[in-house]
Amino acid sequence: MNRIAILGPGSIGQLLCWQLRHHKPVLLGRSPAPDALVHTDIKDEHHSFTPEYRPLDKARLDDIGLLIVTVKAYQVLDAITPLLQDLPADCAILLMHNGMGPHLDLAPLLNGRSLLLGTTSQGALKQGLWHIRHTGKGLTQIGLLCGDADSGKTRVEPLLDKIENSEWVDDILAALWQKLAVNAAINPLTAIHDCRNGALAANEYRGHIHAIVAELVKAAAADSIVLDETTLLERVYKVIELTANNFSSMHQDIAHGRQTEIDAINGFVVKRAQANGLEAPANLSMLEQVKSLQPRR
Ligand SMILES: NC(=O)C1=CN([C@@H]2O[C@H](COP(=O)(O)OP(=O)(O)OC[C@H]3O[C@@H](n4cnc5c(N)ncnc54)[C@H](OP(=O)(O)O)[C@@H]3O)[C@@H](O)[C@H]2O)C=CC1
Numbered sequence: 001m002n003r004i005a006i007l008g009p010g011s012i013g014q015l016l017c018w019q020l021r022h023h024k025p026v027l028l029g030r031s032p033a034p035d036a037l038v039h040t041d042i043k044d045e046h047h048s049f050t051p052e053y054r055p056l057d058k059a060r061l062d063d064i065g066l067l068i069v070t071v072k073a074y075q076v077l078d079a080i081t082p083l084l085q086d087l088p089a090d091c092a093i094l095l096m097h098n099g100m101g102p103h104l105d106l107a108p109l110l111n112g113r114s115l116l117l118g119t120t121s122q123g124a125l126k127q128g129l130w131h132i133r134h135t136g137k138g139l140t141q142i143g144l145l146c147g148d149a150d151s152g153k154t155r156v157e158p159l160l161d162k163i164e165n166s167e168w169v170d171d172i173l174a175a176l177w178q179k180l181a182v183n184a185a186i187n188p189l190t191a192i193h194d195c196r197n198g199a200l201a202a203n204e205y206r207g208h209i210h211a212i213v214a215e216l217v218k219a220a221a222a223d224s225i226v227l228d229e230t231t232l233l234e235r236v237y238k239v240i241e242l243t244a245n246n247f248s249s250m251h252q253d254i255a256h257g258r259q260t261e262i263d264a265i266n267g268f269v270v271k272r273a274q275a276n277g278l279e280a281p282a283n284l285s286m287l288e289q290v291k292s293l294q295p296r297r
């Protein structure tokens with residue numbers, strides 16, 4: 001049987017579990033099984049449901065056809081590696097974290113399994129361990145990094161069907177770099193300056209935002225991804241306007257003393273620039289400043 005499994009039952013994992021409920025997804029996690037999950041929708045209506053939950057220490061995986069990974073970027077390798085020996089040889093894997101990078105380490109470990117990458121601008125907020133609130137309906141994009149395109153697309157059809165405003169993209173890396181530009185510009189500046197996204201519209205941040213995006217465009221180009229700087233800047237400023245009242249996820253991570261995804265955001269830009277003999281000082285400065293604010297690991 002080709003079941004869908006969701007690894008990482010946090011905010012986004014529980015949201016996808018609700019959205020895919022008619023496909024009977026299996027939730028894989030480290031906690032004991034919940035009695036029920038509560039989903040509060042955008043209209044403030046509550047729904048309670050009980051998905052199949054398998055605690056990871058004793059989970060069978062031989063019936064999984066698609067593993068959707070909804071852990072944070074820095075948790076991806078630790079979460080998937082122990083499962084690889086038990087996942088079926090034809091199980092496709094879909095990474096849904098913010099930022100980029102884990103795919104480079106993971107792809108060589110997959111023994112020919114298909115690797116799909118996705119990005120979502122939907123919003124979900126934890127109200128309790130097993131209660132999430134759906135806070136935003138943004139775009140979700142999914143595409144294939146490696147493996148068979150037809151079967152990869154077939155495996156994720158349930159998501160494309162059930163998630164409003166979702167699409168298949170042929171060049172998923174370009175789509176991820178574009179989303180990365182938004183996060184690379186907004187997330188660290190809001191964390192460092194302790195402000196809401198909207199504050200970044202002020203003139204004092206223009207130089208930083210332009211430098212971060214210009215370096216990212218050059219780093220992507222060195223990886224053969226062509227991005228348009230003007231379009232990206234327009235996108236960044238549009239998100240600043242549309243989410244003016246929000247605190248970014250990185251701001252919230254710093255405020256709550258949690259590790260951030262900075263390594264997979266500005267850290268990824270710095271890494272790809274350096275790998276191609278370039279420098280990315282504006283992104284490096286964001287990386288260093290955010291690292292100095294987050295708890296040491
Ligand atoms: N929340 C949102 O609105 C959005 C989030 N995203 C992105 O989605 C990703 C997930 O975010 P979010 O859902 O908010 O994060 P959460 O921290 O809420 O969820 C992560 C989940 O992964 C679990 N986990 C961590 N490590 C492992 C492991 N080794 N094995 C099994 N489970 C593990 C955690 O469980 P445990 O409790 O056991 O640690 C937790 O349930 C991030 O990259 C985020 O940036 C993107 C768009 C919007």
Ligand SMILES: CC(C)(CO)C(=O)C(=O)O
Pocket residue numbers: 098182183186187197239243246247248249250
């Ligand atoms: C788009 C943005 C910046 C919205 O807050 C986001 O994705 C985040 O906070 O991580």
